[in-house]
Amino acid sequence: MQLFDTATEALATLTPRDGRVGMYVCGLTPYAGGHLGHAFTYHTFDVIARRLWADGVDVRSVRNVTDVDDDILRVARERGIDYRVLGDRETLRFDRDMADLGLLDVDAAPRATNRVPEMVDWINRLIARGSAYEVQGWVYFDVARFPRYGAFSGLDTVSMVALSRERGGDPDDARKRDPLDFVLWQPSLPDEPRWPSPWSSGRPGWHIECTVMAAAELPLPVDIHGGGDDLIFPHHESEIAQAVAGGVRSYVRHWVHVAMVGYQGEKMSKSLGNLVFVRDLLDRVPAAVIRLLLCAHHHRVAWEYDEAELDRAQARWLSYQTALGSEAMFTATDAQAVYDDFMTCIDDDLDTPGALVILDEVAGRPTLPRRTTGADVSAAQLIGPLLDVIGVPIAGL
16 A cells, blocks of 8 residues: 655555554544544545455554643633533544444544643653753743754744644744744643643643654554644644654654545634534435545545535445445456456555546446356445445445
């Protein structure tokens, strides 16, 4: 399998180590329901895992839960509920949505709040190495001590400062030595959760959470690490800096990022409120239709959702259902050729749109007289396993 690696900006061949692959995907901050943008991201990594499993690779999949950060605390405060109640409720809803979409269960779903002592230890190590500093109970990563900061995202300083401001950073913070220095630890406000540390009674910054959880859950280097492409900077750029400055020689082998889904002319996001919720779609159409909707788009190409997209996915699913229930038969040679072409698409940077074209052609073939030789393959025997690789559930047909 070849995947486009964000770090090298080129296709890279994924080679399992001892038949195993570890995959860490940045999960949600649980303060609102799962939307189609979430589904596109986690569907993508689900297809990666399914393709590897089909080749007998043992995949350990990790998707964290950012259950303490500025956003969840803000929403909990606005709603007058405990942040833990909010986080538990929304995590449960999200997990149910992903399960109902047919995503494979992850092997671990670590919560940031369960790893705070390890985060304190990591920050201590960064301070001892001269890569972080404390001011008035706050601890910041010192980007001046990491000259490579910005190399991963390929951004210049002006662009990084602008994105930092847009994505939760505070480049105008007077305590910082550099506008790009980012928070590792901060004192908690009176109504916020807090943990003990040498610097203040407080809580960890967002970026340190994933570095610590990834290192705790998977052997380093992590084989595949990724998420939405809005995480490239500052989140993943900062993860790399913390890991390397903390003594990790090689943090990640392959970085994979998924493009954004738009709606009504804007990126789908909680802050804009232009969300298409997974649960609302599941109430209208089968999970198979939603998975086909997602498969129709390459994971590195941004796209805009509209109702016509859903209609096309429904029509495609009806076509596949007809083929699955038909009398059509294929010779073993023809079936193997279809299988090989399909897998070639998936192995080429997850070309799921190309894979669907192959399935469309198979589903559109005229029904042939049922053969009697034992080597022949039915349409269901051919199409069913291929749909499974891309996560399209066919149970109940």
